[in-house]
Each structure stands twice: as C-alpha cells, then as structure tokens.
Amino acid sequence: MTPRVADALAAAYRLAVVTPYTVQPALMDALQVVLLILVAAGATVVALTRVPVRQTVALSAYGLLLAVLFLAFQAPDVTLSELVVGAVALPILLLLALTRVRRREK
Amino acid sequence: MSYLPFFVVAWILGVGLYGIVTSRHLVHQIICLIVVQSSTYVLILGVGYVTGAVAPYFYDIPVHTPAVDPVVQALALTDVVVEAAVTALLLAFAIQAHKRFGTLDPHELVQLKG
C-alpha cells in the first residue's frame, strides 16, 4: 500500500469515525413533529375505515409511516421490526384470513 | 413540542378504542387493536429519547457519544414481533367463530347463545 493510499484511507476513517451528530436539532424536531402529526392522521384513517380489506392496505401504509417515525426517534432496530411486521407480515396474515372468511360467505 | 408525542399517543389510543367499540366486523376490531398497541410503542420510544443524541450503535462512532436509551428500544423491538404472532392467534379464533356461527358481526355473536 503506497503512502498516498494510506493517507487517503486514514482521512476517510477519520471522517467516518469522528463526524459528530451533524443534523441541526431544530430540523430533527421539525421532522419529528411532522411525522407525529402524520402518524396521528394515519391512525385515524385506519380505525375509521370499515371495510377490512381496505383497512389492511391502510394498515400497511400506517406501518410504513410508523417505521419512519421510529427512525426519526433514533431507533433503527425498531424501524426494521415495524417495517417487516407492520407492512409485510401483518397484511399477509390479515389478507389470508379475510380470503378464508370471504369464500365461506359465497 | 415537549409534550406533543404524548398527545399523539393519547389520540391514537382514543381513536383505536373508538374503532373497537363501534365495530361491526371482527377483523376490523383486530386491526384497531393493532393500532392501539402501536400507540404504546410511540409512548415508550418517546420516553427514552434524548435530544441531540444518536442511535445506540457504536460500530463506527466513539463509545462516549451521547445516545438514546437502548432499554426501551429493546422492549419495543420484541413487542412488535410478538404482537404479530398474537394477532395471528386472534385471527385463528375469528376464523373459528366464523365457521361456528357463520357471521363475524360482534353484535350478533353476543346474541347467539345456547
């Protein structure tokens, strides 16, 4: 490894490791406020949709919104969980159960 | 601003409970229960947040960087996955109720006795 490559790598390492929290706190606050209001609206939409199949789609979008809110709360692990469960696994389970129930009614 | 997340939590809880009480379909009630549970995730993550702090992962940042509370994140993380399995159990019961009584309306299910 030549000295120039070593210097470049050391500079990159310093930039990656030593970079502090660079987002202005006011911006992060604004993002959190917007996301909180969107989540409240999303919850209202999900609870007030009466048809279960449409409510499942609304739940999927609500899960996505909730995941982004958790990311703004500095919780990436919970984001991953909520994304996979709320936007993927729960709608699958709900749609399968609704298919089972709906075919019976025919 | 410092109490907005708690107001949102109360709102989500209220809206979810309203959906459960005025529901005419068991699966609609189950989805409103999911909404009510999600309000608790927002609550505990809001309690553990530190202004100006990063996520508690020290893979590429120095160990003494101020970070948010990891304990509430651990609680919320397992909660989310376990909620899905419990919802599946509730759905299985709903399917069973539908097979047994032919309807998924909670008002009619209460009256079918004997």
Added chain:
Amino acid sequence: MTPALRRWLFLLGIAGFLAFYLWGLTRLPGFGRYPGPYGFVINRIAVGQTNATGVVSAVNFEYRGFDTVGEEFILFAAATGVATVLRQLRDEQQGGPSRAAFGEAPSGTTDAIRLASLVFVGPVALFGWFLASHAQTDPSGGFQGGVVLATAFVLIYLAGQFLAFRRVSPADLVDSVGAVGAAGFAAIGLAAVVLGFAYLYNFLPLGTVPGAVSSSGTIALISFFVGIEVAAAFILIVGELVEQTLLVRAEGRNS
C-alpha cells in the same frame, strides 16, 4: 342499548380516561429530557463488558435475557395456538382438501408477480440470514431476521408455487425447527447453569474485536436460535392460513 347510545357512552368514558392519562403523561420529564441513569450507564459500559457494539441487542439477549426468553415463548405459544385451532378446524372437514387445488396459483396472479416473487426469494432469504447473524454489530437481531426469513418462504407461495412452498417447509420440519429454536435459547441458559454460573450468563469467549460477527459470546448464538424460531413460527402460521384458503377453494369446487 342502541349503537348511538353506546357511542355517546363510550365518548364520555374515553374523555374522562384520556384526561387522567394526559395528566399523568404531562408530569413526565418531557420529550427529549430523559433523566434516568440506566440508559446512560448501559451505553457507557455495554461495549466494554460484552464486546458487542449493538447495545440494543446486548440489552435484549444479555442484560435482559430472561425477559426475552419469556417473550420468545409467548411467540411460540401463539404459533402453537394457531396451529392447534386451525388444524382441528381442518380435520373437521371431510377428509381434507383435494390435491387438485394444490398446484394452482392464487387467482389473479399475473406473470409479473410470479417473476418478481421468484427473483426476490434468494436475496430476501440472504438478507434475513444477515440480520439474524449480526445482532451484536448493527441494528439487526434474531427477531427481525426471523420475520424476513419467513417472508422469503411466503414469496415462494406468492409466486404460485404452493407445492414448492409445501415441499421446502413441510409441517413436521417447521414444527421441529421452531421447537429447536425455542429450546435452544432456554438450553443456552441452562448450559450456563451447568457450568456453574447464573442462568443465561455469558460464558462463551467474548472475542477480541468489539462488533465482529464472532464476538460477544452467547449473544450471537442466542440471536441465531431466536431467528430460526421466529422464522419457523411465522412459516407455520402462514402455512396454516394458506391451507385454510385452499380448503375453501376445494370445497367450493366440490359443492
């Protein structure tokens, strides 16, 4: 009691309840002003004590491991409950679904869906495995990784290959793998007891580099077992629900 009366009664009750709830919540220290010592203490000492850079997973599987055993068993019990209720429902039908219903795709599946699903099965399974094995380094962990891994199997079903889905996840194998995962977690704790430590004590070598895949002792091992248990639980649940829908389609054709 008419629905309108019920609605007004509920609104009255919820107004009172939320008044007390908000009164209690507004006496907390406020959003962003976290006072408590535990978060700061764990952030400071976790990397040094366990060689795991993912502090949330360290809390989940090490500092709070006993509670996580309980939560994992909630999941296991729920999956078992689903299997019990739906299998009994299935056996009550005459004989079970006809084989003719198995090879078909869910109605309305276009070629685009089938192709996209099949293309993504491999990457999603790999990503789920990556998540389950990197609990101690990144924002990953057994719980998320297990659900993503189960999603890969569900994609096989969505691609219209129910036979393939049943072949790669036969019910007995899925049950056994789930049980191995749940028992494995408890067994790791018991192994610590057998060696003379407390239950779920971290007795494996901690590794030298914090945040490597092989570091942090039992955390990585526990995450692996949790991953396969969660994946098996979700595959079991989805498999049972899918067989229910096939049952409906078969009896719809027979009647």
